[in-house]
Amino acid sequence: AQSVTQLDSQVPVFEEAPVELRCNYSSSVSVYLFWYVQYPNQGLQLLLKYLSGSTLVESINGFEAEFNKSQTSFHLRKPSVHISDTAEYFCAVSTHMEYGNKLVFGAGTILRVKS
Amino acid sequence: SAVISQKPSRDICQRGTSLTIQCQVDSQVTMMFWYRQQPGQSLTLIATANQGSEATYESGFVIDKFPISRPNLTFSTLTVSNLSPEDSSIYLCSVLGYGNTEAFFGQGTRLTVV
Numbered sequence: 549a550q551s552v553t554q555l556d557s558q559v560p561v562f563e564e565a566p567v568e569l570r571c572n573y574s575s576s577v578s579v580y581l582f583w584y585v586q587y588p589n590q591g592l593q594l595l596l597k598y599l600s601g602s603t604l605v606e607s608i609n610g611f612e613a614e615f616n617k618s619q620t621s622f623h624l625r626k627p628s629v630h631i632s633d634t635a636e637y638f639c640a641v642s643t644h645m646e647y648g649n650k651l652v653f654g655a656g657t658i659l660r661v662k663s
Numbered sequence: 664s665a666v667i668s669q670k671p672s673r674d675i676c677q678r679g680t681s682l683t684i685q686c687q688v689d690s691q692v693t694m695m696f697w698y699r700q701q702p703g704q705s706l707t708l709i710a711t712a713n714q715g716s717e718a719t720y721e722s723g724f725v726i727d728k729f730p731i732s733r734p735n736l737t738f739s740t741l742t743v744s745n746l747s748p749e750d751s752s753i754y755l756c757s758v759l760g761y762g763n764t765e766a767f768f769g770q771g772t773r774l775t776v777v
Binding site for chain 1 (some may be wrong): 664696704705706707708711718755764765766767769770771
């Protein structure tokens with residue numbers, strides 16, 4: 549069975565500082581990996597995903613994540629955060645299935661950006 | 664991408680009653696998924712709904728408590744029955760996008776049981 553571990557439940561950081569949100573997964577088969585973001589009082593939005601190919605994936609708002617197969621990790625990073633990045637971030641994994649994917653989510657990491 | 668409309672956005676219900684949540688998608692989709700997000704916790708898949716067949720429930724979830732309808736390829740409902748305070752959660756509808764590799768979510772229904 550698949551599982552996802554997000555090692556930090558909350559990460560406080562000052563504006564313009566770098567941040568890393570950690571995610572490790574376990575799976576016996578090849579996987580797709582995702583980061584979703586949930587802003588206060590809003591629904592889940594896809595931030596970025598790894599399906600295949602380059603292990604470094606980027607989002608349009610400056611986040612990036614690197615798939616590390618040997619360490620079974622998919623950590624999310626941003627070199628300089630903004631107040632508007634304050635949100636809860638969920639790492640998720642799915643396996644390749646005939647009809648699509650079934651996501652397994654981590655517990656979430658709340659990123660609090662302070663001025 | 665898919666646009667998902669979920670209703671109601673929130674509700675407060677008496678224990679012992681039921682709440683039906685509706686999910687409308689702007690395109691035809693094969694699979695629709697229902698998730699629960701309990702306070703302070705992550706999302707847990709309740710069931711997968713196929714049009715024209717019975718929903719497939721995850722371990723710990725049963726049809727009597729969470730009956731699901733899927734009358735066509737753009738609509739589904741989830742009913743949470745015989746409500747108790749432990750059912751207070753956010754319930755989310757989800758569908759898969761192009762290539763079945765990306766999931767899109769509705770805004771969620773915040774249920775409070777009193």
